[in-house]
Amino acid sequence: xxxxxIIRYIFNELGILYEIPDLYSIVLQxxxxxxxxxxxxxxxxxxxxxxxxxxxxxxYIMKTNPCPDRYPCYKVIxxxxxxxxxxxxxxxxxxxxxxxGVKVMGQxxxxxxxxxxxISDLRLPPVLLSMRRLQEFISDRVSLxxxxxxxxxxxxxxxxxxxxxxxxxxxVGCAFDVDNEELLGVGISFVPVFMPYIPTYLAFRELPAIxxxxxxxxxYIPRIDAIILDGQGILHPRGLGIASHAGVxxxxxxxxxxxxxxxxxISGKWTYRGxxxxxxxxxxxxxxxxxxxxxxxxxxxxxxxxxxxDDARDFVLSLEWPRNEAEPRxxxxxxxxxxxxxxxxxxxxxxxxxxxxxxxxxxxxxx
DNA sequence: GCGACAG
DNA sequence: ATCTTGTCGC
Numbered sequence: 001x002x003x004x005x006i007i008r009y010i011f012n013e014l015g016i017l018y019e020i021p022d023l024y025s026i027v028l029q030x031x032x033x034x035x036x037x038x039x040x041x042x043x044x045x046x047x048x049x050x051x052x053x054x055x056x057x058x059x060y061i062m063k064t065n066p067c068p069d070r071y072p073c074y075k076v077i078x079x080x081x082x083x084x085x086x087x088x089x090x091x092x093x094x095x096x097x098x099x100x101g102v103k104v105m106g107q108x109x110x111x112x113x114x115x116x117x118x119i120s121d122l123r124l125p126p127v128l129l130s131m132r133r134l135q136e137f138i139s140d141r142v143s144l145x146x147x148x149x150x151x152x153x154x155x156x157x158x159x160x161x162x163x164x165x166x167x168x169x170x171x172v173g174c175a176f177d178v179d180n181e182e183l184l185g186v187g188i189s190f191v192p193v194f195m196p197y198i199p200t201y202l203a204f205r206e207l208p209a210i211x212x213x214x215x216x217x218x219x220y221i222p223r224i225d226a227i228i229l230d231g232q233g234i235l236h237p238r239g240l241g242i243a244s245h246a247g248v249x250x251x252x253x254x255x256x257x258x259x260x261x262x263x264x265x266i267s268g269k270w271t272y273r274g275x276x277x278x279x280x281x282x283x284x285x286x287x288x289x290x291x292x293x294x295x296x297x298x299x300x301x302x303x304x305x306x307x308x309x310d311d312a313r314d315f316v317l318s319l320e321w322p323r324n325e326a327e328p329r330x331x332x333x334x335x336x337x338x339x340x341x342x343x344x345x346x347x348x349x350x351x352x353x354x355x356x357x358x359x360x361x362x363x364x365x366x367x
Numbered sequence: 368g369c370g371a372c373a374g
Numbered sequence: 375a376t377c378t379t380g381t382c383g384c
Contacts, residue, residue: 161375197375199372231373241373262373
């Protein structure tokens with residue numbers, strides 16, 4: 001698909017050097033190994049990659065297939081034997097299959113099991129398995145002991161995406177002095193995205209752009225006491241949401257603030273504090289985070305790294321939270337900036353043309 | 368019509 | 375997350 005010379009690694013002091021796999025290319029190229037008259041399913045591809053949870057993401061990769069003539073995504077159907085979608089119309093998908101001897105009745109494949117390819121023939125690398133193992137390895141290094149009592153210098157993050165031949169992630173980090181919540185500086189990165197969104201694997205999609213903006217914002221802040229990311233901390237099937245992942249590999253105390261629950265359930269009593277309330281979120285019989293509700297807006301707070309569950313919650317609750325906003329002001333700001341930059345880039349697409357370095361700063365625009 | 372699934 | 379239509383929700 002698209003080759004590039006872009007830096008796309010997540011690494012740390014633990015000796016881990018992990019290259020984010022180009023899942024789009026891996027899956028599209030595997031389609032070329034499906035023999036004439038054979039088919040497979042979104043779920044089987046997902047399973048071969050290491051986790052069936054990616055089935056919808058496989059469908060998304062098919063949907064955005066940049067070259068249906070070269071990558072035969074019409075050979076991929078739903079696991080229940082129904083036809084599934086096709087960017088050029090399901091009639092065309094049906095016709096292409098029939099031409100290879102696969103009978104289609106309405107939206108159903110006749111005897112679809114007989115046409116299934118041996119999925120191991122596609123030689124799909126189990127990249128989701130290795131990502132899961134990496135998450136488990138890093139998760140063992142998460143600390144839930146609050147390292148710093150007085151948190152003053154904080155960076156909050158968010159990103160938006162611009163789609164193209166290769167999706168570009170726009171990472172934004174905002175540095176604050178939380179004593180007066182003054183904005184000290186903004187770091188921005190533009191990074192190609194090689195992974196679709198897959199539940200529980202979010203960090204592998206978003207962290208490269210986040211870390212890029214972190215390195216860009218670092219000069220504006222005397223030190224970093226904490227980072228706050230949009231997503232879960234330890235409230236994750238493997239205890240490693242994006243905030244915990246970022247915290248451990250940067251060795252910076254971190255907190256996750258999400259808009260909805262990924263795993264776990266609300267359990268226990270509500271606590272009322274002023275005009276907001278919160279309740280514990282329990283997973284594996286442990287309180288790993290809190291659901292906070294204020295003026296109909298809800299956020300899920302869980303520690304990332306070097307925070308206790310209660311201290312993570314109390315720190316977030318100490319931040320100014322305007323009545324009409326969905327979350328505290330300093331957490332919302334990077335989202336607003338990323339959205340504005342996205343609109344700007346859509347308006348002037350040439351800004352992203354020379355992206356050979358993979359990361360850019362605002363200076364690149366104004367030289 | 369419907370299970371749930373951070374962004 | 376993004377896109378987009380319609381304009382309630384369990």
